[in-house]
Amino acid sequence: MKKGSIHIVFILLAGLLTCGKVYAQDNVIRQLRSSLLQQTDSIRYTDVLNQLGMQYHLSNIDSCFWYAVKARGIATRLHDSRGLAGALNNLSIFYALKDNQKQAIEYGFKALLLYRELNDQPNVCQVLMNLSVFHFFEGMKPEADQYLYQAMNLGQSLTQDSIYSLVLINFASRYEEDSTRRDSVKWALEKSKEIIRKYPGSRDIYYIQAFEADEWMRDGEGAKAVHRINELADKALKEGLIGVAIDLLDHIEVYKQHGYPADALPAKEKAFAIGSRAGYLNVMLPTVVSLYRYYAKGNNEAKKAYYGKALLDIVRQRLKLRSSNHMNYLDYFLKEQELNEWQLSNKVQEQRIAHSNMKHKSRLQLIGFLAGCLLLMAGFTLARYRSYKNLRRQEELLREMNDAISEKNQQLSVHDDFKNKLIAILARDFREPLNDIINVSALFRNKDMDQAAMQRTIDEAVMSSRKTLVIFDNILRWIRSQLSGFVYSPAPCDLKLLFEQVAHSADQQQVVLDIPSGLCLAGDQEMLLFINRSLLHGATVISRGIGIIQVRAAVDDLVKVSILFEAPAFTPDMGAHLFEYRKGDDLSVTLVICKDFMDKMGGQISADVVEGKLKLGYSLPSFG
Structure with a gap:
């Protein structure tokens, strides 16, 4: 689909929030205008103004702008967030249809913030969808895709799934020519048909049937597809859906661009005629340019002059719209917001002056309390530190005492072991010489012993005594080796x-x-x-x-x-x-x-x- 057709489809999403079924456009507007005269509550009055603005965007864009400005003024005075969000949403649609996408994005984003604060999920979904379109036509495709998928994810969880239906149609319209997404587009259309069955008379049926005509054209049934598009456009015009009719007629130009020999000239002239009456002249620039070039080549001076004048009017309107101060309601809104902020700042200043003494006293009390706490903490910390130092000193003394006791125990153990060894050696090595001495003493008592035996016994005692002396010297040597100072x-x-x-x-x-x-x-x-x-x-x-x-x-x-x-x-x-x-x-x-x-x-x-x-x-x- 071309730019103009996709644009109209996405804007229609906002219109679904005011009317679940399709009625004749004039009848809906008459009912709303009659209801407007009967409203006594200002907030309800603002809601009806927003509904009228939404309805008029399908048939008369200037009326949509007038009702949006009026609703915005009342909602601002009443601090009505919901009414202000609706008015900003209508203004974003107006500027989008006037081909001023930057202004549309500004208003749409502010409306999104308000709807999110109100937790109004259906309106959050539709504004996300609109922002996707605005960014797409501004050349910001990554941002456009991001908003589109946010709307898709949110739409799945909505109980009012008629909104999700048009989100799916917009998804299919965006990627209809992408061969890599054929399955996704087919799924989106089938899911949308399933939802539409719950809402007889929904506008979405026009787009579903237009997609079916596109399939006929791709299958080689171009004449059948063109006939169906013309039927749908005529039906939409009877119901007052001018924007829908313009979008449908644009399909014939697409068929011609894809190689089908359709005569798109009557469809373009018809779309221009109804679009200029409804105030859609700015978005019809490509159509006017195409008609002007066609008649300029055919030497039809009357048609050439007619569409040339229309082209000149479009250019003048765009310049006027972008340069006129009274049309830049965003600046006006920001200035009013600034004034409100100054008023709020004055109130805050008065409150600050009224409570300055109390705050000063409270501050002094807090400072005194904190100072007292600080002193207590300092005293507690000092006491803990001194206790810690004393404890460390006691632990050090205890460790030194334990080390000294352990060293003494080791020395006692060594000395005890040395004593045991020494006693054992003395008991073994001195037993034999003592026995020899006893034996010699016994021999001296025995007077009958001969001289040779006595001499032999004495010699043995001498040898044993000498041996004992040697052993005694060795023991002394061992004792000296065990004592301190031995080298x-x-x-x-x-x-x-x-x-x-x-x-x-x-x-x-x-x-x-x-x-x-x-x-x-x-x-x-x-x-x-x-x-x-x-x-x-x-x-x-x-x-x-x-x-x-x-x-x-x-x-x-x-x-x-x-x-x-x-x-x-x-x-x-x-x-x-x-x-x-x-x-x-x-x-x-x-x-x-x-x-x-x-x-x-x-x-x-x-x-x-x-x-x-x-x-x-x-x-x-x-x-x-």
Whole structure:
């Protein structure tokens, strides 16, 4: 459809809000004018004025303007939002039909805001539809599509779905020539037909039948389509629907543009004749231009002059409409709104002056209250801060006391462990020499003992005493290593010589030394003597005197010493815990001391089961 036809379709949406069914236009206007004389309520009087303006937009656009201006003035004085919205809506339609789309958009948008404040959904829907048309013809297609889809979405939820019917027709008219929307257009028309069946005599039937004629033309039945359009236009004229008739006659020009050899000249002349009488001259500019060009080419001077004069009148009216101050009711409306705002501002100023003292007093009270609250908050915050600092100080003192107590407990535990080890060593290592001394004393009482036996016993006591002295020196050395202030200083220790000195610790069991001569360890000699003697003694106890004891030494990164002997009842798990203290076990105390000495010297000591034998070993750095 061309611009003019779509334009008339969309404007008709506003007309649906005043009359659900189609009656003869003159009859409707006569009834409304008669009702106008009977109104005593000003608001109701304004509503009738708006209805008259809406009806006249279909037949006499200047009358539509006159009633809209009058309704707007009364509604403004009465602060009647609904009446003002209707008047603004009619003014937007008037300016749209006068081809002043910017002015139409201004009035339409203000009407939309008022209808939204009133929560009048049907009128919101129709104004959205009108704004879509105004923006479309102003070249603002994205905005036009936005308003169109808002109207579509809102129309689906309206109980008065006759409005939704014309929204669907407008959608179909907008996209009728878009091949990508054929299914959407078809759906819109079918849905509109479904709604029209509820409202016999609705104007929408004209547009539905016009779409059917368009389908006939596309199917090759052009003559049938032209005949149907002429019938519909004549019927609309009889009912006083001049705008509808003009829109219908425009279809014939569209058929000609699509290739059908229709004679559109009579339809154009007829549309111009009825449009000029109804005040639609401005929107008929394309039709007048087409007629003028046609007759100018045909040398019909009379027709050429007639349509040339009409063309000149249209141009003059447009210039007059856009430049005339008394026609720019938007400016007038804004000025009146500004005056109202000044009046309201004066009232507000008077109220401010009347309540200034009270506000000042209230402000002082509020300031005093806030100051008091601030002081209370400051005092509370200070008290909390001091309490927090005291609490932190107490926590710090408590932490220091706990650390000191924990350290003392650890020292007591170490000292207690040292005491237990020392008592165990004394009980084991000094038992034998004391027994020897007792035996010697008993021999001296026995006068019958021969000299050789006595000498042998005395020699054994001497050897045991010397051995005890050595053990006592080692224990003293261990005690010194446990006390504070001990400093370990490694020295060269001949490994083979150290083992030869303690080999007698194995008693009668054979000890085989496989140690290279001259191999020196970096360690403490007395500690190593104690460790070697204790390990050989442990080997004797664990093996129960069975088999031989092999002592080996090998040099890798460290000097690794291993003592191997038979231990058939010994398990790997027992070996893993051999150097741990076990209460009541004298040997475990000695081995724990060996581990302590090895830790002091920075070495490692271990026990492993290898092929049924137990291997006691340690490793220390070599010296040299």
